[in-house]
Amino acid sequence: MADKTDAEPIEIHRQLLDYFASGEKPSDQWRIGAEHEKFVFHLSDLRRPAYAGPDGIEALLNGLTRFGWERVFEDGKVIALTRNGASVSLEPGGQFELSGAPLETIHDICTETGQHLEEVKAVASELGLGFLGVGFSPLWTREETPVMPKGRYNIMRAYMPKVGNLGLDMMLRTSTIQANLDYASEDDMVLKFRTSLALQPIATALFANSPFTEGKPNGFLSARANVWTDTDADRTGMLDFVFEDGFGYERYAQYALDVPMYFVKRYGAPNGGYIDASGQSFRDFLEGRLPALPGERPTIDDWADHLTTLFPEVRLKKYLEMRGADGGPWGKICALPALWAGIFYDRAALEAAWDLVKGWSSADHNRLRAMAARTGLKGEIAGRPVKDVAMDMLNIAEEGLKRRKRLSGGLVDESGYLAELFEIADSGITPAERLLAKYNGEWQGDLRKLYTEEAY
Template structure:
């Protein structure tokens, strides 16, 4: 993104609110964007490669450019790739991320993801690297994790320990899979936000896949989800106000304004950590006295909020651990089925509208620790999950988006139905292997679970 101090500064709070309204799209223009992260490791010793190593992350990026990806640079540093509306980017600890293009169907997403993983494998094989999809780095400590040379990450690394105990783990040792979806109006956004926020812990449980830390069980099925409970309370969590009667674009904008800043980006990143965007609007930001923000600054600030569901010009579903190739298409299928068919969306809201604030927060904590085990609002979590999947399946059937083989999108939910029926998360299955055939050797995970 190009930044220009000659751009029109934000004039009023209404301008900030209008940013979200500008994201509205009619149903025929709705798309789904899918993202997933994965850990790179050396096949020889399982260590995570640094950026500038001959077999490192920079070499991966350069190797991918043979497939038509164009480089994205910060100064002279290659930090990402772009192609046809998609990007490959770096998370702080070198996690390799595909941010897919906005696509019409889950079939399209699966094709895009498959092509990406094939390309990654070609380059990784040449470099002696492998990739694994789990929610939390299963073996390496923070100190053994490489740090990527990206300006915003340096600012975040310095700030995180001031506001929470696990923020550096979030940056360096977590991987997620995410789905991004559109809305037609403010009312549509509100309903989708409420449904997806209430059900985000169900997704956390279904995708829970991070039971190991530094080679041993950590007491969670999703250590990634637990990390977010002690990262930075100003910018994370379940956003109880979303369920208030007055929720809408304006309320979310007020929440975002109250979240301390990280940075301002111009020709480089300017450290504004802990400073106030409201002061910036008055020209009183200590990091840039006399300057006021542009709409690009507002868009940047919104990316530094990390609730379980995030609003930009679309809604981001942020509650799931990374996993194997077989589950990467399941997340966009789940949320597409729930949110893109009105009958399914209404049914999902009917399912959760009686949940209390305590229910939401209790379920979030339970999902990280026990997954599908336990009860919420008087029923087993696994039963709620099965209800959610049935609603999503009906929504996908109603969408009726067919592949070239005339198959709808419901098949992508198959593995999730198996998980819900068993009551055992992917993490539970990994723990069974750890205590069984792996005989306590976490290194076996890298062989069994690699792409």
């Protein structure tokens, strides 16, 4: 339940910054959160299920309650589940998401992920459903994709075509893995933000896993990453200002204030409690001049909601979100938080990672972002092969995890979760390129094979 003060009107600008500062934690309290999305499909015809019906998404959610998950409702419909600090939720096209609890180790995350996947597979098998972990829906068009009954998504679907060409694809046809990590202070946040933002395209390349659209190769290794380049320039991208002198909570707050709003949530309002404020200004809201709610000023809860509508490659809330990876199989879900925990949670590793990228220019950052989506680990950045930078990044993370010494059973540290990524970096061949080789070879152009060989 929100603190009472979070529901009271914001009085001074400093409260916006204090929201970020309230996330600061000493290192012994740092935790790791992993999130992953997956596509649900009917085993009979590979189509993505609608929300309603005996074999739909609602039935899947209800079936999971046997494992102790509690339902979350909106307008009388189950739209999420919660249990022990974790949640299961729905993306606009029915992508099924686990937002894990904040946990101490990657071992804990892999255990949590495994339990979740076993639970959803148990229910799904009874409903004739399966799950696929890739970054972009490989077969179905926007029009063939069912839409989930969540109020905020109605507002976003109406607004997206006004600001970009691929926003509806982002909502309906992409799937991702994310990792959330803590910071100790504003200075610590700045160093972590800069380092991870510069390296985010390297993570995109390592996890690139979306080379198909509507049954055919699409020319990208990460179509998901490419979608973000034409979704909404106001709220996406590499945030060049993060690398400028003086960056901190204040500068990020100014950026957030300049991003047009989507909605305001008020209990009892129609459309699931979501009031359409799309394109309106949070700055006007602070002054009581929001057209959607004239005379009313925002609360910290409103500020928190607004921050969730920003979609840069790294996002600041009360922690930092790593947003650069395509959806993928179980091992990749464990590998992403391992990669970032190894860099973030060991000071020597963090400084070494910053040394790796601190000479890159804004042009380098943006060129690498575009290159990662199309060519993965091929090409050069600042005169070095991308493949070599990826290997350096992994070596730094591996040493950081070894120094963390978070052991499973008193014997095995967390560095083993990087093994798949080392294989990718060493070969220079992304998961997407392996899928393309199968498509052009043993699958003989039949993408239905993807749903058997690559399903969970």
